[in-house]
Amino acid sequence: MADWTPLLELGGPLVAGGAGAAYARVKAPRAYWSAIGLPVTAARIAHSYAEVMEACGLAVEPSMWRTLVARGEERQGLKPTPPRVRGVRPTATGLRLRLRLARGQETADVVAAAERLRHAWGVHAAYVSEIRPGVVDLRLVGFDVLRRVRMPRAVRAGHPVRVPVALREDGTVFVRDYRTEPHSLILGAGQAGKSTFVRNLVCALAVRPVALVGIDCKRGVEHAPFAPRLSALATDPDAALDVLRALVAEMDARYDLIRAQQGIPGWVPDEQVTADIWGLPATVRPVPVVVVVDEIAELFLVATKADEKRRNEIVTALVRLAQLARAAGIFLDVAGQRFGADLGRGATLLRSQLTARVVHRVNDVETARMGLGDISEQAMAAATQIPPGTPGLAVAGDASGAWSRIRPAHLSLADAARICRNSAHLVPDLPRLDAFRPVAAVPAPRIPPKPTRVPAIP
Structure with missing residues (x-):
């Protein structure tokens, strides 16, 4: 009878090692x-x-x-x-x-x-x-880094408005830089992962000296968990109009501050003359403001003439902020399922100012064309090929024509709310937005139910 002991002693560890390697690979x-x-x-x-x-x-x-x-050395080949x-x-x-x-x-x-x-x-x-x-x-x-996203522990940001948000398909970090791309458009169908992207964006900004403003016309269900860190929150179109008016007034005041620093009286040194807030001295420089708009279509929809008047004012304020607010340190991130000329007057003008584009899985080619058609035809085709089972996977592009597939790490709503609560002390002082600052709800005390007495069975 053959002795199988040497074979088992040699083959056992090899089989175990191969199985462990196959398991680790997945x-x-x-x-x-x-x-x-x-x-x-x-x-x-x-x-x-x-x-x-x-x-x-x-x-x-x-x-x-x-x-x-x-030839001199007589070498061949x-x-x-x-x-x-x-x-x-x-x-x-x-x-x-x-x-x-x-x-x-x-x-x-x-x-x-x-x-x-x-x-x-x-x-x-x-x-x-x-x-x-x-x-x-x-x-x-070496492997598909977007299948299970794991962000690097330490990422060099270098600036308060330059934050890591997602991971690219080549393993590098996708960084949202508001100084180079001040405004962005985020598109995607329902359950495509827009909320996960916005959560990562808000939480990355929450730990920095930045003012956050939320406009969420779904009664605030998306942005309410961020309330402890928000400087303002609008949950309906009427409140959104008031917040946008305050932001336009804040923008005008910041331009007055910049103009005073341009040396027009003649006492400011030439090296301190500036055309944006970043050239101001740190002692007088206002804090950057990031406005996150959820479901932009809700701000364009009208049912009556009163709604149409409000819509026109909202669109005018958004377009003014998109065109002028970059130097004042006010930035827009606009999210929605669709965005184009069919929304109404001013939509195309606003869209042209949103230079950074992030498109998740879409329901039709036209939505991908609205987001990426003016950037790259290949990027538009890549957005239409995102499978349904990959929430968060998106195609990011910019005005230069460059694009890449990205995916943020999974971040639950509870974790996002915890990060915003822990960074609530970083909310800056902006008097024009104090009236719109959300009040964090205090949870009601839990009252234990009264024990019920079960009658005895005779």
Whole structure:
């Protein structure tokens, strides 16, 4: 009878290790990548780099000098020259290669070969970005980072109105920078993940010296949990109009403050002359204000002539803020299921001022075209291909034509409310908005039910 003991002693640990690796690859992809995926991929690239580059059309004929030297040394089989690797940097989600392009190559050549490089090296995705002329970054992603989003613990913000919100598909952080893109439009169908995106945005701003204003015409059900951190909250169109009037008055007052600092009297030094609040001295600089509007269509809908007059005033105030409020430090984030010319007069003008676009899963192509059609046709097509089972997955684009898939980390409403309660002491002093500041409801004391006496059974 054969002795199976040596085989079991050798095969048992191998089977257990393989099963553990397969489990980690599905349930803990970051741990699997750090322990197994990264070393295997690095060894594969080091072994086959030259051959893969040549097969993908990224190698050029050797220079005349190299050819002459090879002939002088009587060497045969001089191979084409691939891009030189200037640096290798492992990350928690992949591997980054900095390449110096060969003669006659451009960034588009590497972009065209990215899909072939992905298959050749067995990674999840490959992305290319230009650092400077002749130098590109090839970012290899080892697994699907958007399937289970995990934000980095430490992200350099660098500015109070520059906050990390979501994760890009290439493993980098999607940062909402209000100084470069002051206003944004957030679109998506019901249950597509707009609320999760807004929660992450509000909670990222809540811990910073920023004033938050909420306009939620669904009776405040979306923004009420943020009430302890909000400087103002409007839950119906009438209250929204009053808040917007106060914001326009705040904007005008800030411009008066900036004008006084421009050196018109002649006593302000030239280096302190400014055209926005960021150039003001810290002692007089007003706090930035971020206005988050939920379901913008509710502000455009009318049923009577009185509603039409109110709608016109609301739209006028929104357009004024979108056109003029950037330098005054007042920013808009407008969310809705649809947004376009069919909402009424002023909608297209307002939409043109919302430079940053985030489009979640949509019900029709027209909605994706409203959000991303003027940015990129590819981005619009990507928004229509978002599957229903991925809430929060979205396509983000800007006026430059750049776009990427993003997804925020899951944040429950209870966690968002807790973050806003803990940061309630950061609510700034804005007298024009004091009348609209929500009062946090005090929970009623729980009264235990009276015990009921069960009659005895005779």
